[in-house]
Amino acid sequence: MVDSQQRADQLVDVLVTEFGELMAQDPAAFRRKFRKMAATPFAFYRGSACVYYADLNGVADPFLDERTSGVWIHGDLHAENFGTYLNSEGVLVFNVNDFDEAYVGPFIWDLKRFAASVALIGYAKALSDTVIGDLVAGYARTYVSELRAIAAGGEEAIGSLTLDTTDGVLRDVLQRARLNTRVALLDEQTVIEDYDRRFAMSDGVYLVDPATRAEVEAAFEAYLPTLPSWDGSRSPQYSIKDVVMRKGVGIGSAGLPSYNVLLEGHTQALENDVIIYMKQGQTPAVSRWITDPKVKAYFKHQGHRTSESQRALQAHADAWAGYTELRGVGQVVAEVSPYAADLDWSDVNELPDLTSVVNYLGRATARMHSVADDESSHDLVNFSTEEAIVAAISRDEDGFVDALVDFAHSYGARARADHQIFVDLFRNGKFPGL
Numbered sequence: 518m519v520d521s522q523q524r525a526d527q528l529v530d531v532l533v534t535e536f537g538e539l540m541a542q543d544p545a546a547f548r549r550k551f552r553k554m555a556a557t558p559f560a561f562y563r564g565s566a567c568v569y570y571a572d573l574n575g576v577a578d579p580f581l582d583e584r585t586s587g588v589w590i591h592g593d594l595h596a597e598n599f600g601t602y603l604n605s606e607g608v609l610v611f612n613v614n615d616f617d618e619a620y621v622g623p624f625i626w627d628l629k630r631f632a633a634s635v636a637l638i639g640y641a642k643a644l645s646d647t648v649i650g651d652l653v654a655g656y657a658r659t660y661v662s663e664l665r666a667i668a669a670g671g672e673e674a675i676g677s678l679t680l681d682t683t684d685g686v687l688r689d690v691l692q693r694a695r696l697n698t699r700v701a702l703l704d705e706q707t708v709i710e711d712y713d714r715r716f717a718m719s720d721g722v723y724l725v726d727p728a729t730r731a732e733v734e735a736a737f738e739a740y741l742p743t744l745p746s747w748d749g750s751r752s753p754q755y756s757i758k759d760v761v762m763r764k765g766v767g768i769g770s771a772g773l774p775s776y777n778v779l780l781e782g783h784t785q786a787l788e789n790d791v792i793i794y795m796k797q798g799q800t801p802a803v804s805r806w807i808t809d810p811k812v813k814a815y816f817k818h819q820g821h822r823t824s825e826s827q828r829a830l831q832a833h834a835d836a837w838a839g840y841t842e843l844r845g846v847g848q849v850v851a852e853v854s855p856y857a858a859d860l861d862w863s864d865v866n867e868l869p870d871l872t873s874v875v876n877y878l879g880r881a882t883a884r885m886h887s888v889a890d891d892e893s894s895h896d897l898v899n900f901s902t903e904e905a906i907v908a909a910i911s912r913d914e915d916g917f918v919d920a921l922v923d924f925a926h927s928y929g930a931r932a933r934a935d936h937q938i939f940v941d942l943f944r945n946g947k948f949p950g951l
Contacts, residue, residue, distance in 0.1 A: 592618030595634035619826030636929030659879035740841035818847025829889035
C-alpha cells in the first residue's frame with residue numbers, strides 16, 4: 518500500500534515535471550485545467566497521462582518483447598478519445614482521435630490505459646466489479662480476435678468502423694455526424710461581411726496583428742508540401758481569407774496558442790470555405806520513458822510527430838493533416854472538420870449497449886495497431902505488428918485477458934484515490950505558481 522503522503526509527493530513531482538514550464542507561462546490556463554481535472558476521477562485520469570506512464574515505467578510484462586515493445590501506439594487511449602471523422606476517401610469512420618500523445622512504444626500500454634478508463638466509467642455508472650471485468654475481458658478478446666483475423670488476411674476482420682460495419686450506438690453516432698454540414702460549422706464560427714466570410718469574434722478568439730498574420734501565412738505555405746496529395750508541379754492555390762488566434766482551454770491543451778485559418782473553398786461559393794487549425798505540438802508523456810534513439814531521431818519536431826502519427830494510426834487519414842513550423846516551434850495542422858463527433862458515454866448506460874460499444878472499440882484498437890507497420894508508408898516500425906502481437910498473446914491468451922482485467926480494477930482504484938489526493942493538493946496550494 519502506497520503511503521498517501523508519499524503518493525502526494527509523487528503526484529506533485531510528476532505533474533510539475535510534465536507541465537512546469539507551461540504552468541509558469543500561463544498559470545491561469547493551468548488553474549482552469551486543474552479545476553477540470555478535479556471534477557471527477559475520469560477527468561483527472563484524462564489529464565494525467567504522465568502519472569500513468571511514470572507508474573508503468575519499469576514494470577515487467579510477459580507480453581512484451583523486442584518487437585511488441587516498439588509498436589506505434591496512440592499514447593492516450595482512454596474511452597473518450599474515440600469519435601468520427603471523414604476520411605480522405607469521403608467515408609465516415611468511427612475511430613481513435615487526438616494524436617497529441619502518440620509515439621512508438623509497448624502495445625500493451627495502450628490497452629491498459631483503455632482498460633483502466635473503462636473501470637473508471639463503469640464505477641461512475643455504479644456497475645459491479647464483475648460487470649466491469651466482463652466489459653474489459655470483452656474488449657481484450659475482440660482486440661485479439663480482430664488482430665488475429667487481420668494477420669490471417671481473411672474476411673473475418675471488420676476493418677474500419679463505418680456505417681456499413683456497425684450497428685447500435687456507434688452507428689447512431691455516425692448517422693448523427695452525417696447530418697452535420699460545412700455550412701453549419703461556418704455559420705457557427707464565421708460571419709459574412711461585404712459579401713465574404715471572416716471569423717466571428719467570441720470568447721477565446723483573438724485578433725492577430727499584421728506581423729503575426731504574415732508569420733502564420735508563411736507557416737501555412739511551408740505546410741502545404743507536407744500534404745499527402747501535394748503535387749509541386751501543379752501547386753493548388755489556397756486563398757487565406759482570415760486568421761485568428763485561439764488559446765487552448767481543454768484538459769490536454771491548456772495555455773497553448775493555436776491559429777485558425779479560413780480558406781477559400783474549391784469554388785467562390787461561400788458554403789465550401791474551409792477552416793484549418795495550426796497548433797503547437799506537445800511532447801508526449803510516454804516519450805520520457807522510451808529511450809530508443811531511432812524513434813527520437815525519426816521526428817523533425819513535435820508537430821511532425823503528431824501529424825505522422827495520425828497518418829500512421831488512421832487508415833486514410835484527414836486529407837488536410839500536415840505539419841509546419843511557426844517561430845521555430847513545430848506545429849500540427851489539420852481541418853476543423855464539421856463531421857467530427859465524439860461518443861457521449863452519458864448516453865450509453867444499458868449493459869448490451871456498453872458491451873457492444875466496448876467490443877467495437879477493441880476492434881478499433883486492433884485496427885489502429887495493425888495499420889502502422891511494414892505494409893505502411895512509414896519505415897519506423899518495419900515488421901508486421903499484428904503478427905508480433907498475436908504471437909505474444911497466443912502464448913497465454915487467457916492470462917492476457919485476466920491481466921488486463923486485473924489492471925483495470927487495480928489502476929481504476931489507484932486513479933480514484935489519486936484524484937482525491939490531487940484535489941487536496943490543488944485546493945491547498947501545493948502546486949507552485951498556481
